Amino acid sequence: MNGLFQAGGPFGVLAAAWKAGKLGRCNAIFISTIITIIGAALQAGSSEVAPPDNRGLLGGLHGVSILIGYGLSTWIGYGLFFIKGTDTQWRVTHAIQIVPALILGCGILFIPESPRWLVENGRTQAANEVLHRIHKDAADPDNNFTQQEFQQIQSPLAFERTLPSSWKSIVTIPHYRKRAWIGMLTMFAGQFTGTLVINNSGPTLYASLGYGDGDTLLLSAGWITEGLFANMLNAFLLDRVGRKWLMTAGLAGCVAALVRECICLALFEGTSNKAGNSAAVFFLYLHLAIYGSCLDGSTYVFASEIWTPHLRAKGFTISVSGLFLGSLIIRVSAPDGFANIGWKFYLVMAIVTFINIFIFAFFSPETKGLPLEEIAVRFGDMVMDSSDVIDGEARSGASQNAGSVEEKA
Structure with missing residues (x-):
């Protein structure tokens, strides 16, 4: 089911490019909320208006908002875990999607359209x-x-x-093509830090370290909640540290955490060594602290602002496709759909992330504090x-x- 969700992502972002370009940003969001509400009912039964000096902060709040949603979903899941012997567990979790979609659908009516x-x-x-x-x-x-x-x-x-603004021009014109590669790499690299794997296989990972069912859900909910505060820090740092080196430092930190996680899993997974298993959990939490404070919101801000206004709808779509490409590659290569994740899998992601550090450091420009039109000069x-x-x-x-x-x- 998680694989199908990610597989639908590329089709969603392609549709978003058309809607945002033809109908406007606000109308595109409103239509999507209607689709979400309908989908939830069936299951149950940006950056362009921000001034240059604050664009990182305002855009970085995107990550904070996502983690609020993730956090609420995990705590709701944890709470409903204890209601057994009834279909309330799955009906409520599906139906509750309607509430934030309604809030967004109503709220978007009061938000100004992109100037x-x-x-x-x-x-x-x-x-x-x-x-x-x-x-x-x-x-x-x-x-x-x-x-x-x-x-x-x-x-x-x-x-x-x-200026040329077709899909073909993005492929054939060198500086358009450079944006496409950098944008896709930015989102792709974020996925290959291992965050997706930890998020989706967290309960399985904690179970392999000797924790019971309730504790695995609790640890997963705590992990996501930590990410919320890390994203707040990310939004604060973006306009002070900058995009390029904040993300580069984040990739390096994720490599360090992944390597240590590999060591702990190789030595203690499946054993009764409480200290070793606790260390493995610590490095999972450390990984998210680094990823959330350096990469999570940064990738979306950077992958959007590198595109000029006349190409932003199409360009950001291409950037985000890198996220889904990374997700699909991880899912296809994951043993038994994340059911038997071992230390070797994390080691592979650590190696790929290490390579991405050098690619990003040498080929990506800094965009901190620049008006969107001036970024084009870079x-x-x-x-x-x-x-x-x-x-x-x-x-x-x-x-x-x-x-x-x-x-x-």
């Missing part, structure tokens, strides 16, 4: 209103920041519309400065340059 998407679709007045709403600041009574942000969004549009894009625009129209020189942009790229 970039509004400008791209000719709704400049609505975009201006959104920017005034979200950037209103008593210390800036003349709304200078809002005007600057609006100009920075609107100015390059005439130029960007001349990838060799042709970028139009706002001074090259008069009343939203590109100067003739920029238009002439745009004609041969694909060839120059």
Whole structure:
């Protein structure tokens, strides 16, 4: 069942690219909540509006939100474990999905649409209103920041519309292709740290270390809850440390934790050595502390902000596909569907993560504190400065340059 869930992921993100590009970010989320509510009933019976200096914090809260959901689900599962001899165990866990979906579906009606998407679709007045709403600041009574942000969004549009933006262009144009590889690698590397395996096979792992049924669920719930606080730290660190080296340090830390976990499992799994088994549990918790505080939210923020506005819907879809690719590879290679995970499996993930450290350190740029439009410079894009625009129209020189942009790229 977990394998089927991950297998559906690529189809979901491909559909999300179309919905976000054609219908808008908010409408895409709203439609997805409706689908989730319908699915739950049957079972029972971003970043674009954030200012550069705070984009890491606001985007990093994505990871915090995910861990809140994970945490609630594990504690609900733990509580319902003790209600035996009834179908309440599975009916309640499925039906309760409706509650957060309803909250999201109703809440999204009050969230402003992406100003970039509004400008791209000719709704400049609505975009201006959104920017005034979200950037209103008593210390800036003349709304200078809002005007600057609006100009920075609107100015390059005439130029960007001349740029290639098809799926094919992402494959054929070198700096687009570089983004695709880096984005996919970022999400892929996160999966190969072993977090997915520990999350899905946690009870089995704890059971192999001598813990009973209730204790295995309790340890799994505690593990996820620790991840919530680690993600809060991740959101705090992103705008202070930066993306690239925070994630690189996280990968290195995960390797260290995985190697120590391998040693503990090789020596104590299946034995009655309480100290050794407790050490194995400690390194699982240490692994998540490192992953959650350095990688979890960072990967999503980085894999989104490396894409230029006219490619973000398609590009982020490609980035996230790396997550599902990594998940599927792990699931296919896992012995007996995670039922018999041993130390050798963790050692393989440690080796792959170690290789990813060097790839990431040498080929990924730093994006901390840069406006989204300026990040394009790091990838060799042709970028139009706002001074090259008069009343939203590109100067003739920029238009002439745009004609041969694909060839120059």
